[in-house]
Amino acid sequence: MEEVPHDCPGADSAQAGRGASCQGCPNQRLCASGAGATPDPAIEEIKEKMKTVKHKILVLSGKGGVGKSTFSAHLAHGLAEDENTQVALLDIDICGPSIPKIMGLEGEQYVDENLGVMSIGFLLSSPDDAVIWRGPKKNGMIKQFLRDVDWGEVDYLIVDTPPGTSDEHLSVVQYLTAARIDGAVLVTTPQEVSLQDVRKEINFCRKVKLPIIGVVENMSGFICPNCKKESQIFPPTTGGAAAMCHDLKLPLLGRVPLDPHIGKSCDKGQSFLVEAPDSPATVAYRSIIQRIQEFCNLHQSKEENLISS
Amino acid sequence: MEASVEPGNLAGVRHIILVLSGKGGVGKSTISTELALALRHAGKKVGILDVDLCGPSIPRMLRAQGQAVHQCDGGWVPVFVDREQSISLMSVGFLLERPDEAVVWRGPKKNALIKQFVSDVAWGQLDYLVVDTPPGTSDEHMAAVEALRPYRPLGAVVVTTPQAVSVADVRRELTFCRKTGLRVMGVVENMSGFTCPHCAECASVFSRGGGRELAGLAGVPFLGSVPLDPALTQSLEEGRDFIQEFPGSPAFPALTAIAQKILDATPAQAS
Numbered sequence: 186m187e188e189v190p191h192d193c194p195g196a197d198s199a200q201a202g203r204g205a206s207c208q209g210c211p212n213q214r215l216c217a218s219g220a221g222a223t224p225d226p227a228i229e230e231i232k233e234k235m236k237t238v239k240h241k242i243l244v245l246s247g248k249g250g251v252g253k254s255t256f257s258a259h260l261a262h263g264l265a266e267d268e269n270t271q272v273a274l275l276d277i278d279i280c281g282p283s284i285p286k287i288m289g290l291e292g293e294q295y296v297d298e299n300l301g302v303m304s305i306g307f308l309l310s311s312p313d314d315a316v317i318w319r320g321p322k323k324n325g326m327i328k329q330f331l332r333d334v335d336w337g338e339v340d341y342l343i344v345d346t347p348p349g350t351s352d353e354h355l356s357v358v359q360y361l362t363a364a365r366i367d368g369a370v371l372v373t374t375p376q377e378v379s380l381q382d383v384r385k386e387i388n389f390c391r392k393v394k395l396p397i398i399g400v401v402e403n404m405s406g407f408i409c410p411n412c413k414k415e416s417q418i419f420p421p422t423t424g425g426a427a428a429m430c431h432d433l434k435l436p437l438l439g440r441v442p443l444d445p446h447i448g449k450s451c452d453k454g455q456s457f458l459v460e461a462p463d464s465p466a467t468v469a470y471r472s473i474i475q476r477i478q479e480f481c482n483l484h485q486s487k488e489e490n491l492i493s494s
Numbered sequence: 495m496e497a498s499v500e501p502g503n504l505a506g507v508r509h510i511i512l513v514l515s516g517k518g519g520v521g522k523s524t525i526s527t528e529l530a531l532a533l534r535h536a537g538k539k540v541g542i543l544d545v546d547l548c549g550p551s552i553p554r555m556l557r558a559q560g561q562a563v564h565q566c567d568g569g570w571v572p573v574f575v576d577r578e579q580s581i582s583l584m585s586v587g588f589l590l591e592r593p594d595e596a597v598v599w600r601g602p603k604k605n606a607l608i609k610q611f612v613s614d615v616a617w618g619q620l621d622y623l624v625v626d627t628p629p630g631t632s633d634e635h636m637a638a639v640e641a642l643r644p645y646r647p648l649g650a651v652v653v654t655t656p657q658a659v660s661v662a663d664v665r666r667e668l669t670f671c672r673k674t675g676l677r678v679m680g681v682v683e684n685m686s687g688f689t690c691p692h693c694a695e696c697a698s699v700f701s702r703g704g705g706r707e708l709a710g711l712a713g714v715p716f717l718g719s720v721p722l723d724p725a726l727t728q729s730l731e732e733g734r735d736f737i738q739e740f741p742g743s744p745a746f747p748a749l750t751a752i753a754q755k756i757l758d759a760t761p762a763q764a765s
Contacts, residue, residue, distance in 0.1 A: 247549055249518010317670055351604070352601055378523075385596035392596070409692060411690060418722050448698075451659050
């Protein structure tokens, strides 16, 4: 991967190749010639690669720690329970790759025959290794994941993202635009501190014309394992995801309660859906997964109708 | 050879603390806010610099959302969150036209704003500047550490939750601190258990013990465990002073103990 200067203005900026920080960069001549203004050839290459991938779903939030990786992992597990469905889970959280641990993988890429995983976590030799990369290098890694991994015939590609609205998010949308993304699932927790970040993420989706499948409200109430009474650890002071979805006219796919077993399953790398099949959280997950499948199938038949008409 | 740096706007700032994690949603902004409030209650003048450009949470936590930022000769005037002017705050949240506006910037643009936040905010005289960061080990963190290096920060408070998934990311953050020469003042374990208000049974909602173990393994001080506390979450939602208003609440002892450890670890003379 090429080294880029610290203050790289970006290959597609008007300053590309011309800025003070461009001096000495190996790509300077290329950028100054205007080559950066042309679309990245990788976009077409990725479109070709993605022809064998039926459905692509991004899992986003604006907020950290709401349960994106937990949700992505269990969406993958849930879909893969049907052994005829091929599922791939791609973790593009370069700095904080949680998926290998949640899926119980230490370098192997297949959880089951029909469930494969890719993450930078697999490329790190020690659990203490920090990926201290700036944006351009992270983008390069994401491009490699999409273009150079042999995904094969996949029914669902789920992409788990880091929190925020930055390089990783721009890059994954940019690289997958030609390949058509089915949509994004947005994960939040009930409190306003989370919702205010998720609204920004929704605006991001609208800016880049990414369809939104719907919103999942995670950590929605806690049932005490002892007395079975409910408490709100993360109170929905402004009406929670339901109010936000109502305001922004988006589907609320479901609400998942806090269950201490979820955290434990993730730590052990087990599927919570299998470990605690009767938990209200499992019931919620299964309903949400079904709604996502319905969305994707509806999309697919709409497209097929368009093509055949 | 280090170029000498004009102290400029940080000349009056005695001690700088960064609040980091590798993991999102563990409570960095919460700890930054409560640490600032606790230090204020100990009679200190505190500034908070929120360098989370994509998810700036601090303005709401101090009921300062929607405030305007003014310019002076020295640069930006930070927003005072109280009448006594004992806590001042700078955040990208104040620079957005609308609160739902997304800051969709790539690294270089983020770096440029963070450098400006470090050099162009007229903090005046402060005992502590608390720097709240987004999760990760990327552009924002490198920009903040590089820009603050000449002012020799006191160190970093690293926040985790108890479970392994969180600790795994925070181990990487500790490596980041080591590689960038940032001293780790200690680890805080947040969301450390929940006491049911109905039956008083304590549940390990996000597993248990990871933070203390991590501190031990990494050879850094363990600053304390903060339990899940709905009154704390509610205070942050409403921008209330938890330290002032809820001294009997479960999270209060842990938060004030952490602030005391920071005070104890602060050298007597100004840096």
